[in-house]
Amino acid sequence: MNFEIMITDGSTRLGKITTDRGIINTPAFMPVGTNATVKAMTPGEMKELGAEVLLSNTYHLYLRPGHDVVSNVGGLHEFMQWDGPILTDSGGFQVFSLAQLRKIKDDGVEFRSHIDGSLHFLTPELVMHIQGALGSDIAMVFDECTPYPADKEYTMNSLKLTSRWAQRCLDARNSEQSLFGIVQGGMYKDLRRQSAEELIEMDFNGYAIGGLSVGEPKELMYEMIHHTGPLLPKNKPRYLMGIGDLLDVLEAVSAGIDMFDCVMPTRNARNGALFTSQGRISIKREEFKNDDAPLDPKCSCYTCSNFSRAYLRHVYMIKEIISMRLNTIHNIHFFLDFFRNMRDAIGNGEFGKFRDEQTPVLQENFHP
């Protein structure tokens, strides 16, 4: 994996990650394909929409169908028929947010599956083995996602555990995979610094900021992003995990973040919440019943190029599968188009202007 910065504008960077499976232009949005499928979409459609990298979930694939199954069929790319780069998370966040009866030990985490209650024990070594079996291009270290709020002692111990696990992941890494460290440290600036320094010492291919957007006020999250971003090596990709509110993305890009992932475009789509140039639209509303206009007149996606709001409302109300497809196409297009436009703006030295122009539209979409 190679990372090249093309242009910088203050802390903001326009970059390019070159992998064996293709180029990822940064700042990049990674659509989420939790169970080896971006919900409702084919891999071909994702490519057409311009996705350059997908994220898939180690925790979910470990539980179902099992990494051995994926490996037997030739790895995750072959399994899901996506030939571009894939980043797998480590399961650390899912163990924190989904699994039950979680017991964190020094060696790893014992938990019960959220699906069937079965007992599991994930260690850094096993997580690296799973990600190796999946064959993702970028693997993530196994970390403890520090909860919010957490006192300083807990947070300190937690970040130390994450650092020890990071080293064990490095030791167990599959040489063909890139590996990213994950900075923890909760809402304590000195601990964020300590976490970053310990991980930088280990020399990862890239660095993620974890443990944000876990319940803290937005101002605090922004403060942590601005504090932590610049601590990370300039010549490595920086990834802000799980954040997709595009106002937050603008803030993070201004702090030098390069990579993002979020289920928001796909999940909201299935709930009929659609992002548009005129603000968020809830497609179920009565006012759209006879509306023959496209969802977003300024949008060039397949959905907006072909179907009326009346049709989108109709198929949403009766829960037809086509509704989830058309809505997902639109929302992913909205996100990927936003990132394309943002990269163009950075390339033209106009990120500030882009941010000012986009902010009111994003307010109407993300905080209407």
Next chain:
Amino acid sequence: MNFEIMITDGSTRLGKITTDRGIINTPAFMPVGTNATVKAMTPGEMKELGAEVLLSNTYHLYLRPGHDVVSNVGGLHEFMQWDGPILTDSGGFQVFSLAQLRKIKDDGVEFRSHIDGSLHFLTPELVMHIQGALGSDIAMVFDECTPYPADKEYTMNSLKLTSRWAQRCLDARNSEQSLFGIVQGGMYKDLRRQSAEELIEMDFNGYAIGGLSVGEPKELMYEMIHHTGPLLPKNKPRYLMGIGDLLDVLEAVSAGIDMFDCVMPTRNARNGALFTSQGRISIKREEFKNDDAPLDPKCSCYTCSNFSRAYLRHVYMIKEIISMRLNTIHNIHFFLDFFRNMRDAIGNGEFGKFRDEQTPVLQENFHP
């Protein structure tokens, strides 16, 4: 609408229906798009798979979103973005099979919606108005689907009602639509003859056989098809409603039937029951867990060209939307390919050979 017979082989016919929106090669299979969408599919995908005509349901679209909504948006073709021919059924069968508290009166049928219990009254004139508003290429007369079993007096009265309603539909027809009559008469040969004669007198653009596959033994259904098919005008399309077991289709084609519709390929797909050259496969079976072979090695569809049985099982087990998409693509391909091959065989004077060759495979798919 023009109907041309290219080749006959005994009672079997190879034909071509020319509509303003395109050609329908017969024998034809009409995939079902009940709610203005073939479940899980885009119209573009249906075209790619070779569908030449879709069926949509008057009863469902009348209830949701309402024919006025469809009409306001420019009609059903514009609404669902399918520019090929559409046949709409009349709602007669759905009133019989879905609606509640049905009261058949001479003027029409009073019933309660299966969705919200609301009270409705469908008459032949309203049904023609609805189909006119939808703007389908081929409309069907409003009929009473005679139940099974039914005594001769009931069946006689029922067919007379259907004949009176057929005349009222003709009187109320929209001149731009083709209109098909529906032969009833239950399991009584003389009443089937009487129904056919009364409808032929009225001169429809085509003739359907209704009231079959309603619970009667298969031998009796075959007897009725062989009896009724030849009673219908040779120079008009003949449509056997709602039947899609491909063994039944072979039987009906041998009796001179030209058109078919059935939800079987789409519904079975969503339930993980897949038709293949090796017989029906239930994709959830444990044996497919690590199976890297395509679903059907002899199939050229998108699903079989790209994905393994292991993947299809995985996404089926966790109910991912892609499962319904990939399965539906495959099953529709299986049906449309069967019809293409059958038409080729008829064209080559080899329908008998085709039927003999296909019968064992179809047994394994439809009566395993």
